[in-house]
Amino acid sequence: MADFIKNIENTLDVRFTLRSIAWLAQKKLSGLAAIRKDVEKWDTSALKPSFAFMQLILLERWDEAISILKDSRDRGELWVTSAIKMPPVRYVEEATERVAFALSS
Numbered sequence: 001m002a003d004f005i006k007n008i009e010n011t012l013d014v015r016f017t018l019r020s021i022a023w024l025a026q027k028k029l030s031g032l033a034a035i036r037k038d039v040e041k042w043d044t045s046a047l048k049p050s051f052a053f054m055q056l057i058l059l060e061r062w063d064e065a066i067s068i069l070k071d072s073r074d075r076g077e078l079w080v081t082s083a084i085k086m087p088p089v090r091y092v093e094e095a096t097e098r099v100a101f102a103l104s105s
Contacts, residue, residue: 013048020054058088084103
């Protein structure tokens with residue numbers, strides 16, 4: 001049963017990550033306005049903090065995203081170590097710079 005639950009969790013992680021990559025691509029092609037409504041409707045309240053972080057990065061709500069990042073780092077959450085490699089961060093220069101600075105302070 002534990003393996004089954006873990007597989008579901010991994011599948012959802014992949015689906016949500018792919019969703020954020022699709023939004024990132026659409027944002028690159030058409031701008032933030034093209035994805036804003038859909039990304040804002042994404043309810044991340046019951047998900048891992050990394051998804052709320054990705055949502056805020058996509059919406060360019062930098063201060064809120066960095067706050068989640070720092071809070072998660074302070075709790076020792078492992079996803080923080082790979083935050084710089086997440087597609088919404090990795091492929092947006094401003095996001096990369098902000099996350100790198102936050103992780104270094």
